Amino acid sequence: NAGVMQNPRHLVRRRGQEARLRCSPMKGHSHVYWYRQLPEEGLKFMVYLQKENIIDESGMPKERFSAEFPKEGPSILRIQQVVRGDSAAYFCASSPDRPSLCRAFFGQGTRLTVV
Amino acid sequence: AQTVTQSQPEMSVQEAETVTLSCTYDTSESDYYLFWYKQPPSRQMILVIRQEAYKQQNATENRFSVNFQKAAKSFSLKISDSQLGDAAMYFCAYRSVTSGSRLTFGEGTQLTVNP
Numbered sequence: 001n002a003g004v005m006q007n008p009r010h011l012v013r014r015r016g017q018e019a020r021l022r023c024s025p026m027k028g029h030s031h032v033y034w035y036r037q038l039p040e041e042g043l044k045f046m047v048y049l050q051k052e053n054i055i056d057e058s059g060m061p062k063e064r065f066s067a068e069f070p071k072e073g074p075s076i077l078r079i080q081q082v083v084r085g086d087s088a089a090y091f092c093a094s095s096p097d098r099p100s101l102c103r104a105f106f107g108q109g110t111r112l113t114v115v
Numbered sequence: 116a117q118t119v120t121q122s123q124p125e126m127s128v129q130e131a132e133t134v135t136l137s138c139t140y141d142t143s144e145s146d147y148y149l150f151w152y153k154q155p156p157s158r159q160m161i162l163v164i165r166q167e168a169y170k171q172q173n174a175t176e177n178r179f180s181v182n183f184q185k186a187a188k189s190f191s192l193k194i195s196d197s198q199l200g201d202a203a204m205y206f207c208a209y210r211s212v213t214s215g216s217r218l219t220f221g222e223g224t225q226l227t228v229n230p
Contacts, residue, residue, distance in 0.1 A: 033218075041223075042121075042206055042220035042223050043218070043220045044220070048217055056217065091160065103150070108157070108159050109160075
């Protein structure tokens with residue numbers, strides 16, 4: 001059973017470009033969480049999704065950021081018109097259908113660098 | 116809102132000795148989960164140990180144990196017989212039973228193990 005897969009591992013974008021980060025949850029997991037880790041800081045919750053639904057996006061910036069988890073395929077975190085402050089490591093975690101019983105499993109993260 | 120505080124940005128320990136990492140949290144809930152995660156230079160988030168708030172017994176995983184003081188809202192991690200491979204950033208995290216698997220992280224403690 002493969003773990004949570006994130007790609008790319010490293011992504012470089014120029015200011016103003018779009019960044020698309022992908023997360024494939026573990027097999028059988030239908031809950032996905034995105035976190036952002038700024039340099040020298042802890043992980044901060046961004047958004048919680050289930051298949052085709054955004055459950056909690058209270059940690060998402062109001063502009064330029066969006067997330068989806070379609071019925072088929074990976075979850076996508078999309079950042080439009082990136083700025084230098086978006087440079088960070090973005091982690092995805094997934095959990096099974098009964099999240100209250102189990103822990104979340106993390107991917108290895110995508111390091112976004114905006115130049 | 117829940118908050119998690121790690122007051123030690125850096126700690127060091129001699130190989131084979133014991134070190135304790137501190138964590139305090141703030142919540143109005145009576146039932147929740149607490150975790151310690153390890154993040155080595157590879158950036159992978161690795162679960163070290165978890166504690167259910169309704170359990171009075173402190174969790175133990177081999178050389179890792181916690182001191183959970185619910186009334187004081189304290190959750191420290193003790194690493195016994197420290198090994199070079201224990202060197203990493205350690206994050207304390209809180210999870211409400213009502214928020215799926217969403218985690219609130221502390222700012223982290225960088226642990227150095229000296230040979």
